[in-house]
Amino acid sequence: MISPERISDLFVEVADTLVDEFDVVDFLHNLTVHAAGISGADAAGLMLTDQMGRLQFMAASNSNGETLELFQLQNSEGPCLDCFTTGEPVVNADLAHASRWPTFAPRAIQLGYQSVHAFPMRLREHIIGALNLFGSAHARFDTADVRLVQALADVATIALMQERTIRRAEELTEQLQGALTSRVVIEQAKGAVAALRGISTDEAFELLRSRARSHQKRLVDVAQAVLDERQGPTEQSTSPR
């Protein structure tokens, strides 16, 4: 059973992490520890999708939690995976009667667990992972408990997605800047070489490309070198600041 007193403390703590410097590793570990703590579960584990959309183990409240998460991934079977696939919670699953997990259930029982619960890390249609709780006694979650843990998972999901979006945005800006700047530099160099050699800009482009090939350099670097030679490197550069 979940104690209501700890709930508000917990959410305040999670909210604090959203504002301060966000350390994802720390955040996820704390999440599993808190989830186990407030629910009375004996172990908790968390999986999230990587950039390719594959589930990866991210954090656990103790070594058993880690073992069981990894075991699910290795055998492609288990409550966390089911939860991720369906986007629905797995609640009060009795490991002694879990025929849907013929490999996983015995292993979990071996480690001393009797019940398991899994909550999707989900924001509308985006499912980014799942949170697993393991209980050694017959810990039964009622509807209120399920809602609370799901709310915890939801808050964490929002924080994680926001962090991912910001990271993607920053990387995209860098790449976009690089691509746009490269275009400019290459076109300018085409004009410069055309004027220097008295040839067409298409011929200039071919010259630049063959120089890049023979020196095994990027086209943009060859182009930048041409411009630097003419006007000095202070005016414009594609190198990182």
Add this chain to the structure above:
Amino acid sequence: MLARLCEVAVRDLRMSGAVVSLMTPVQTGRELSGTIAAVSSDSARSVEELEFSLGEGPGREAFLGSRPVLTPDLEGALGRWPGYVPEALAAGVRATFAFPMLIGAARFGVFHLHCSRARPLTGHDTATSLVLTELATEIVLDTYAPVGEHIPLDGPLLGPDERRDGIYQAQGMVMVELGVSLREALARMRAHAFASDQALSDVAADILAGRTRLEPDPDAAS
């Protein structure tokens, strides 16, 4: 998808044009490069290109300042953009509303709305514009969703842009022919365009074809 967004903006907000313009700073100072990613019409594109040709305008300011630049009546903004305003008015644009495309500190460009009549943007229209700007930003982000993937130089957003490419090529030529910096070369091209009442892209085309050759400026310090 961005083009559709522009069409929706024009229809729902009763604008004459909408443009998604990607930008990046290229040098120290206020020089920007970029490309127009989507437009609602060719005339909207021409109006947007004015800012690049002239090196001034509300879209650029919105990007540089990372804040919306709302101009309900361009006629009152002649002092602010002495080059841009007459050209925009001549092209039939009387008001513009420029919204920077941002996520956190990352800036991608501007979502720019043009209107053929002077009007302030109502609170409701402003809210809609902000939502559309955010949508545009997300579409740009989603187009390159996998982190770490390299943006090709001729990818879906950075298609060929002959007008701009020609301007940059001419810039390189002028740099060599006059023995000046790239920045100076562009300034000279813009000055020539203004003096001869030509579009910058036309001046560039003339330079590339050898029909025009800019003269060294006897007054300029070398």
